[in-house]
Amino acid sequence: MVNPGRSSGIEALIQLLAKVPGLGPRSARRAALHLIKRRESLMEPLARALTQTAENVKTCSVCQNIDVTDPCSICTDPKRDRSQICVVEEVGDLWAMERVVGFRGLYHVLGGTLSALDGIGPQDLHIGALVERARDPGVTEVILATNATVDGQTTAHYIADRLSDANVTISGLAHGVPMGGELDYLDEGTLSAALKARKPV
Structure with missing residues (x-):
């Protein structure tokens, strides 16, 4: 009307x-x-x-970021540290991490989190592709930067289990990220501190 x-x-x-x-x-x-x-x-x-x-606009076939090129500008940037992969839930979280001065690695966007209530299982996320990327000999660290929510932490633990036999260090964001907090709503200082204080998972 x-x-x-x-x-x-x-x-x-x-x-x-x-x-x-x-x-x-x-x-x-x-x-x-x-x-x-x-x-x-x-x-x-x-x-x-x-x-x-x-x-x-396209979805990057490597990391699931969105850009006008495939692979995206981050994946093709020769100045990026290819030994680190930062795992985030959504593209908005990737953008939030990019505001953090100092991180120059690569990303992997899951496309959500595991959720029994919503019927979202591992097959609904880009976890298999992440495991495959993590097995690349050039990758030495996977940073699990999922949100500090129940689903986010459940997803991080599941991924850590899937990567247990990969030859990589698995770390997660530490101090500065409150329980229930979402990366896209955090300021650059908080995110930067959390990234620097990452810990083994």
């Missing part, structure tokens, strides 16, 4: 914006109005960027 005073096109824009995490109906209305008022400087460039991203 179209809201009085707004066309169906504007109403559709508001409804789509309201589906973005962090934006409710009221915030979506404000965002839509802001975009419309700044049509040339903001709305049109945003529309072009959205179109280009939708057409060009």
Whole structure:
């Protein structure tokens, strides 16, 4: 149903914006109005960027990151330390880790966590590919940077078990990450301290 005073096109824009995490109906209305008022400087460039991203974005076949190239720019960066693989749950967690100055290794995105309640098992995540990568002779450390939640820690323990016969050091984030905390919501200082204080699993 179209809201009085707004066309169906504007109403559709508001409804789509309201589906973005962090934006409710009221915030979506404000965002839509802001975009419309700044049509040339903001709305049109945003529309072009959205179109280009939708057409060009790819999932990296190596680490499951998203980028416009496959393999992604991290996996193909010759300056990266290929002896370290940092395991994260989602791409947002990878981006959070990238804000940490000092980590120059590679990543592996699981695509979620193990969850008996939600029916998510090992076959639903990119764990097999991680195990295969970890068996590369050049890999010496796997950092389990899953969130400090029950599912995140369960997943980390499962992966540690799967990698028990691999010739790698298995470590996890330590001090600074609170129980129940999610990486994407932590500041750079907290993440940096957690990464530096990683411990064997």
